[in-house]
Amino acid sequence: MSLLMKKKVKEKTNEVPIQITWKEIKRQKVLLFWSFLIVIYGVIFYYLPLTGWVMAFQNYKPKDGIFHSEFIGLAKFQQLFHDDTFIRVIRNTLAMGLINLVASFVMAIVFAILLNELRNRHGKKIIQTISYLPHFLSWIIVTGILHEALSGSGIINELLVKFNFIETPVNFFAHPQYFWPIVAFANIWKETGWNAIIYLAAITAIDPCLYEAAAIDGAGRWARIKYVTLPGIKPTIIILLLMNVGNVLNAGFEIQYLLGNGLVKSVSETIDIYVLKWGISQGDYAIGTAAGIFKSLVSIILIVIANKIAKHNDEERLF
Amino acid sequence: MRRRILNSILLFGLVLLILIVALTKRESEQKKNIKQFTVFYDVQGDEIDEDNEIKKKIAEITGAECEEIWLGSQTKDDAINSYIASGEYTDFIVGGLELYQVGALLPIDMYWDDYPNIKQYMSEEEWNRLRLDDGHIYWIPQFGIVNGEDIETIHEGEAFWIQTRVLKWAGYPDVRTLDEYFELIGDYYEANPMLDNQIPNIPYTILCDDWRYFCLENPPQFLDGYPNDGSCMVDPVNLKVLDYNFTDTAKNYFKTLNEQYKKGIVDPESFTSTYEEYIEKLSTGAVLGMVDQWWQFSYNITSPFEKQNLDELGCNYVPLPITIDRSIKNQWHVKRSNELDTSSGISVTISCQDVEGAFQFINDLLGEEVQNLRYWGIKDVDYHVDENGVFYRTDEQREKRNLSDYLASHFCSYAYFPRREGINEDGINMFSPEYQLGEFQASLPIDVKECFEAYGAKTYVDMIGTNEQPGVWYPMYSYSTLLTNQIPAGVVWKEMTEVKQQWLPQVVMADNFDAAWAQYKNAYDETNPDVFFDDMQLELERRIKQAE
Numbered sequence: 001m002s003l004l005m006k007k008k009v010k011e012k013t014n015e016v017p018i019q020i021t022w023k024e025i026k027r028q029k030v031l032l033f034w035s036f037l038i039v040i041y042g043v044i045f046y047y048l049p050l051t052g053w054v055m056a057f058q059n060y061k062p063k064d065g066i067f068h069s070e071f072i073g074l075a076k077f078q079q080l081f082h083d084d085t086f087i088r089v090i091r092n093t094l095a096m097g098l099i100n101l102v103a104s105f106v107m108a109i110v111f112a113i114l115l116n117e118l119r120n121r122h123g124k125k126i127i128q129t130i131s132y133l134p135h136f137l138s139w140i141i142v143t144g145i146l147h148e149a150l151s152g153s154g155i156i157n158e159l160l161v162k163f164n165f166i167e168t169p170v171n172f173f174a175h176p177q178y179f180w181p182i183v184a185f186a187n188i189w190k191e192t193g194w195n196a197i198i199y200l201a202a203i204t205a206i207d208p209c210l211y212e213a214a215a216i217d218g219a220g221r222w223a224r225i226k227y228v229t230l231p232g233i234k235p236t237i238i239i240l241l242l243m244n245v246g247n248v249l250n251a252g253f254e255i256q257y258l259l260g261n262g263l264v265k266s267v268s269e270t271i272d273i274y275v276l277k278w279g280i281s282q283g284d285y286a287i288g289t290a291a292g293i294f295k296s297l298v299s300i301i302l303i304v305i306a307n308k309i310a311k312h313n314d315e316e317r318l319f
Numbered sequence: 320m321r322r323r324i325l326n327s328i329l330l331f332g333l334v335l336l337i338l339i340v341a342l343t344k345r346e347s348e349q350k351k352n353i354k355q356f357t358v359f360y361d362v363q364g365d366e367i368d369e370d371n372e373i374k375k376k377i378a379e380i381t382g383a384e385c386e387e388i389w390l391g392s393q394t395k396d397d398a399i400n401s402y403i404a405s406g407e408y409t410d411f412i413v414g415g416l417e418l419y420q421v422g423a424l425l426p427i428d429m430y431w432d433d434y435p436n437i438k439q440y441m442s443e444e445e446w447n448r449l450r451l452d453d454g455h456i457y458w459i460p461q462f463g464i465v466n467g468e469d470i471e472t473i474h475e476g477e478a479f480w481i482q483t484r485v486l487k488w489a490g491y492p493d494v495r496t497l498d499e500y501f502e503l504i505g506d507y508y509e510a511n512p513m514l515d516n517q518i519p520n521i522p523y524t525i526l527c528d529d530w531r532y533f534c535l536e537n538p539p540q541f542l543d544g545y546p547n548d549g550s551c552m553v554d555p556v557n558l559k560v561l562d563y564n565f566t567d568t569a570k571n572y573f574k575t576l577n578e579q580y581k582k583g584i585v586d587p588e589s590f591t592s593t594y595e596e597y598i599e600k601l602s603t604g605a606v607l608g609m610v611d612q613w614w615q616f617s618y619n620i621t622s623p624f625e626k627q628n629l630d631e632l633g634c635n636y637v638p639l640p641i642t643i644d645r646s647i648k649n650q651w652h653v654k655r656s657n658e659l660d661t662s663s664g665i666s667v668t669i670s671c672q673d674v675e676g677a678f679q680f681i682n683d684l685l686g687e688e689v690q691n692l693r694y695w696g697i698k699d700v701d702y703h704v705d706e707n708g709v710f711y712r713t714d715e716q717r718e719k720r721n722l723s724d725y726l727a728s729h730f731c732s733y734a735y736f737p738r739r740e741g742i743n744e745d746g747i748n749m750f751s752p753e754y755q756l757g758e759f760q761a762s763l764p765i766d767v768k769e770c771f772e773a774y775g776a777k778t779y780v781d782m783i784g785t786n787e788q789p790g791v792w793y794p795m796y797s798y799s800t801l802l803t804n805q806i807p808a809g810v811v812w813k814e815m816t817e818v819k820q821q822w823l824p825q826v827v828m829a830d831n832f833d834a835a836w837a838q839y840k841n842a843y844d845e846t847n848p849d850v851f852f853d854d855m856q857l858e859l860e861r862r863i864k865q866a867e
Contacts, residue, residue, distance in 0.1 A: 061421075062403050062404065062406070062421045063420070063421045063422055140392075147593075147596075151588060151591075152587055152588050169587075171587050171588060171591060173591040174587075174590060174591050174824075174828065261527075261528075261590060261591050262527065262532070262590060262820045262821050262823075262824050263590055263591065263821075263824050263825065263828075265820075265821055266821070276397065280396075280397050280400045280401060280404070281394060281396035281397050281400060282396065282400075282804050282813070283396075283400050283403065283417060283803075283804070284804060285404070
């Protein structure tokens with residue numbers, strides 16, 4: 001709603017372009033001063049570090065530094081794409097990123113709508129509070145709980161055995177096929193409540209008249225969700241979806257790093273772990289940087305494509 | 320209203336008090352004028368309290384103290400490379416070759432003339448083994464520098480360990496081969512599924528967390544009667560480097576593990592447990608046996624065993640002389656003075672502001688008075704001296720030494736600084752109570768004492784026998800651990816390690832052992848291991864030549 005209004009305002013101002021005159025600058029000097037500070041901040045903390053990308057094109061040695069290392073062009077990128085491990089790592093990152101995106105996205109919306117339909121305000125508050133508490137736990141604790149719960153003598157196995165689903169305990173962390181679901185589950189458990197907050201806020205902003213009108217027209221609960229709630233939060237959904245698409249390659253680091261072991265290595269390692277392992281642990285900064293650049297580029301491409309699609313369909317978009 | 324005022328005054332007073340305490344503490348530290356150093360150890364360890372008593376005592380004598388930073392949850396490569404990336408180091412560091420390559424370390428031999436304890440710490444010949452390609456020495460090894468005769472009490476290295484209760488139950492049998500070992504454990508487990516009728520026993524577990532996976536990986540070399548060269552075996556007759564990964568013994572060993580896994584003897588969580596979880600398992604007393612190196616488990620389980628009275632139940636571990644066949648003589652234990660690891664040690668870094676002070680500190684730590692403080696403690700508090708000058712402890716003092724709180728608040732051994740092992744200059748006492756025969760035997764847990772008596776052994780080493788240095792090249796691992804990505808052999812070595820880390824657990828867990836073994840062999844061959852072994856062969860020849 002508010003976004004739509006902003007768009008209209010923008011269109012209006014476009015009609016009468018502001019002439020840049022000294023007078024105008026003087027009038028806006030406070031604004032200019034503050035935005036200038038932000039620009040400096042951005043340059044120092046976002047753009048200057050990017051000069052480190054030079055390392056990806058060098059045979060970088062910490063002893064020689066950026067200025068004296070040998071320049072080798074794209075050799076490190078070539079090495080990267082001839083490395084089977086890197087290809088596998090991209091696959092893992094994309095797979096886990098997509099699973100997380102879909103799962104956490106859908107769960108958060110469903111959860112927000114269900115919560116909104118609760119009539120008991122007191123119960124609603126309690127459930128909401130409890131549901132977003134896990135967000136404040138660090139991954140090291142969450143993985144600790146998971147490791148304990150899913151171990152051979154953990155609660156999950158105990159329940160499964162007691163209710164005769166399986167005969168002997170399954171060691172969930174020893175089988176590659178369980179790894180992605182475990183990661184997705186952990187993400188959902190930790191973040192659903194938190195992610196739902198923003199949708200809940202969007203739902204509250206929907207004009208109650210619409211619900212009343214729908215009710216008078218004979219819409220049941222289901223129809224009200226379908227024709228009022230969902231269209232009402234559609235702008236929010238699309239903006240968040242766009243932002244999350246750009247984040248697909250940030251499939252996670254801590255959880256895979258902490259839960260991984262030799263047996264599930266082939267499915268657990270993400271690009272971030274690869275960067276850490278080769279860039280930091282093995283001291284090959286060039287290849288670590290190259291992998292990092294690749295990740296950033298893909299993320300930018302993904303977000304641009306998603307934005308284009310949104311534009312094409314005349315939906316809300318980021319830029 | 321009045322109450323509110325009262326409360327706010329109280330609160331204000333509290334804040335003031337905290338501030339005063341914090342400030343005066345800082346002031347008093349400055350007043351004492353004690354040099355502050357920092358050190359990073361590339362291993363995990365136990366932190367000690369800030370106002371540790373012996374640390375203060377050492378500071379009084381040496382005029383310096385050192386804050387110890389242990390490895391956290393990262394791997395050691397991560398930690399060291401983070402230091403390299405930042406370019407700022409602790410004053411002392413235990414790292415490795417990479418630090419030398421980036422020029423972060425100071426050459427020790429340029430400074431040592433003023434510090435006799437450092438220069439005379441090892442013989443000229445031993446120091447020379449540490450010289451790197453530029454002819455200088457960059458680190459001081461901390462362990463295995465023995466003064467006088469080796470007195471062997473504990474077996475610091477690797478072995479098949481077994482709980483004394485298992486041996487006692489079977490009437491202390493003579494166990495020498497892999498098959499006999501697993502048979503014994505299997506029989507015991509069948510008869511005693513529970514520990515003390517409370518928790519289920521875990522017959523055999525394997526530590527397999529990251530680099531610690533050697534507990535799974537390297538027993539084939541020992542089973543064939545070779546010593547711990549670590550990354551290869553050396554044929555002492557033909558002077559050839561051998562690969563132990565695919566010998567008949569290796570296949571036999573992993574096949575046995577596979578069978579035992581299927582039988583439920585091998586802990587199914589072995590390969591997914593972290594080191595902490597492994598220690599936790601051992602601390603319950605439920606694990607009957609495993610392969611491990613002494614230092615990696617024994618110090619962590621003493622305190623929990625004490626608290627749960629597990630000594631009386633016979634949960635302590637003793638090593639067994641296991642080989643693949645009775646005809647083979649084992650070399651699990653090699654005399655400590657013969658196992659000088661030249662690949663690691665402590666260095667002074669370029670970030671150190673007070674280089675003289677730093678070397679003086681190492682020098683002082685090697686002095687006898689300070690070394691007694693580090694390993695024995697404070698006289699008449701932690702130990703007594705009898706009329707002949709022999710150090711001894713009372714039972715109470717021994718027990719206190721096993722309590723982790725007391726260790727943290729009282730003892731400060733500066734564990735990864737150099738130490739002079741063997742006999743003290745007084746010619747009577749050993750440098751540390753665990754090596755003092757009388758002390759060692761008096762502090763043995765009762766179940767171990769009983770077990771030793773049954774086997775006619777006095778020490779852990781007696782259980783498996785001792786060996787002289789296998790050859791001048793020993794140990795070869797001091798070369799392979801220094802390999803970096805800069806040379807092909809280093810790359811291959813890393814890849815071999817990756818393959819083994821991924822495949823060995825699968826081989827043990829496989830439904831079809833032979834198929835998995837063949838797949839593993841394929842993956843291993845693809846890494847081109849010959850590149851690595853050829854390089855090891857060159858190093859072997861270099862070492863033999865150097866010794867001549």
